[in-house]
Amino acid sequence: MPEPLRVLTLAAEAEPFIKVGGLGDVAGSLPAALRRLPEAVDIRLALPFYPQIDTFPYTLEPLLTFRVPHEQGPIPCEVFQTTEKGVVVYLLKGGPIHASPAIYERDDSHNSFKFTFFSLAALELARHLNWQPHVVHAHDWHTSPAVYKLHLTENQDGFFDNTGTLLTVHNLPYLGDSSALSDFGLPPAEDSPLPDWAQNLPLPLGLFSADKINTVSDGYAKEIMTPEYGAGLDPFLRARREDITGILNGIDTQTWDPEHDVYLPLPYDIDQIHRRRKNKIQLLHEVGLGINPEIPLIGTISRLNRQKGVDLLPGALRLVSDLPWQAILLGTGDPGLERELQGLDGTLPQVRANISYDGELAHRIYGGADMLLIPSRYEPCGLTQMIAMRYGCVPVARATGGLRDTIIDYHGETPQSRPRASTGFLFDRIHPNALAEGIRRALDVYEDDRSWLGLQQRGMKMDFSWTRSAEKYLKLYQEINAPTR
Numbered sequence: 448m449p450e451p452l453r454v455l456t457l458a459a460e461a462e463p464f465i466k467v468g469g470l471g472d473v474a475g476s477l478p479a480a481l482r483r484l485p486e487a488v489d490i491r492l493a494l495p496f497y498p499q500i501d502t503f504p505y506t507l508e509p510l511l512t513f514r515v516p517h518e519q520g521p522i523p524c525e526v527f528q529t530t531e532k533g534v535v536v537y538l539l540k541g542g543p544i545h546a547s548p549a550i551y552e553r554d555d556s557h558n559s560f561k562f563t564f565f566s567l568a569a570l571e572l573a574r575h576l577n578w579q580p581h582v583v584h585a586h587d588w589h590t591s592p593a594v595y596k597l598h599l600t601e602n603q604d605g606f607f608d609n610t611g612t613l614l615t616v617h618n619l620p621y622l623g624d625s626s627a628l629s630d631f632g633l634p635p636a637e638d639s640p641l642p643d644w645a646q647n648l649p650l651p652l653g654l655f656s657a658d659k660i661n662t663v664s665d666g667y668a669k670e671i672m673t674p675e676y677g678a679g680l681d682p683f684l685r686a687r688r689e690d691i692t693g694i695l696n697g698i699d700t701q702t703w704d705p706e707h708d709v710y711l712p713l714p715y716d717i718d719q720i721h722r723r724r725k726n727k728i729q730l731l732h733e734v735g736l737g738i739n740p741e742i743p744l745i746g747t748i749s750r751l752n753r754q755k756g757v758d759l760l761p762g763a764l765r766l767v768s769d770l771p772w773q774a775i776l777l778g779t780g781d782p783g784l785e786r787e788l789q790g791l792d793g794t795l796p797q798v799r800a801n802i803s804y805d806g807e808l809a810h811r812i813y814g815g816a817d818m819l820l821i822p823s824r825y826e827p828c829g830l831t832q833m834i835a836m837r838y839g840c841v842p843v844a845r846a847t848g849g850l851r852d853t854i855i856d857y858h859g860e861t862p863q864s865r866p867r868a869s870t871g872f873l874f875d876r877i878h879p880n881a882l883a884e885g886i887r888r889a890l891d892v893y894e895d896d897r898s899w900l901g902l903q904q905r906g907m908k909m910d911f912s913w914t915r916s917a918e919k920y921l922k923l924y925q926e927i928n929a930p931t932r
């Protein structure tokens with residue numbers, strides 16, 4: 448039997464240990480999905496052992512201690528091991544990690560110190576275990592220093608001679624902070640094709656060094672090579688075009704399963720979509736809106752920031768306020784946007800803004816609302832539209848990145864729009880008028896029960912499971928490893 452492919456994946460967050468956003472979903476689900484494939488993949492996950500991780504549910508084994516070289520003297524790192532969903536997980540503790548008051552701190556230099564230490568410690572760990580990875584798979588800027596380190600020591604470090612690298616970009620504009628790099632022995636890449644301003648930033652250094660780069664949808668992979676979405680790196684990325692691909696994220700189809708969802712008053716499957724009506728009534732009751740299930744119920748579930756285009760909501764909702772609908776808005780984020788959404792409660796009586804991070808209410812919105820608004824300025828993949836479709840909640844979204852790749856527009860603005868295959872509504876411009884037009888189109892189709900049911904059913908039939916994505920990652924790992932195997 449051939450030996451299994453060995454992959455060390457590093458991330459700043461991964462569920463169920465610690466999750467702040469979509470990165471945590473992906474870094475938690477993907478290794479487990481790879482383990483479930485028939486091909487043997489020995490994928491192991493390294494995570495910072497933040498004080499915020501609740502260790503209660505896990506059996507943690509102290510594994511080993513070593514030191515990570517640093518200008519002001521080596522920093523000890525202590526490693527604990529556990530297994531989650533068949534995946535070996537290493538939790539790395541030391542220096543800046545256990546003092547961390549938040550996963551992502553306000554002070555960028557703390558983040559830089561913490562994540563550079565973690566990235567290099569994960570490589571040291573492999574060496575101390577004498578476990579030679581075929582691929583090191585890093586995510587975003589936080590773990591890019593590991594990719595750069597492997598590039599710097601290429602052909603000088605026998606241990607990693609057969610190790611290739613993959614960098615997954617979940618969110619390009621977060622380039623990272625450089626302040627800790629040189630003290631950990633990582634100089635600027637002055638002879639690289641990176642623009643001068645980027646030669647000392649973690650994500651660009653990772654993009655320069657990685658054997659392969661991928662983003663979390665095909666659409667976003669193409670977008671990052673354009674001036675509009677390229678964060679200033681688009682010429683550099685265009686030059687690396689051959690090495691850049693897109694692999695759409697999956698969703699956790701066990702957590703997000705309307706048929707077995709314990710948070711729903713009445714679970715349902717594709718043959719019982721009528722049961723959503725009861726969920727809708729309960730939801731209206733729960734959030735204190737008028738109980739009129741005939742009126743379409745609009746939902747949003749989002750971090751409240753500019754990327755997510757949440758600032759377009761107030762204007763758009765006012766523009767359609769002459770039509771019958773009700774809305775429930777859920778999320779937390781920028782204080783200014785939180786205030787603005789909360790202000791809508793007073794001026795538009797058909798709106799309830801729930802400014803909180805309420806995971807259970809999110810399930811009930813997916814299971815009870817008729818449509819979900821997703822007006823993102825850019826969206827590398829987006830998870831909410833896939834969850835919404837699985838629940839028969841029809842997305843109304845901006846045609847960008849992963850949203851454009853996963854939603855088939857009813858008709859109208861986008862060239863690929865096809866009513867008979869459609870699963871939602873897409874709009875192009877970043878403007879309240881465009882969002883309002885998208886809502887109007889959805890409200891219009893809602894009037895026609897058969898068309899609406901078709902939209903719901905087609906969405907519920909889509910396959911957004913992790914298996915397909917995991918197969919694509921495996922192929923990419925094999926490609927990275929091919930020259931050396």
Ligand code: NHF
Pocket residue numbers: 468469470473617618663696826827828829830849
């Ligand atoms: O789904 C996980 C997530 C994406 O679109 C999302 C985003 C950040 O903005 O890949 O990362």
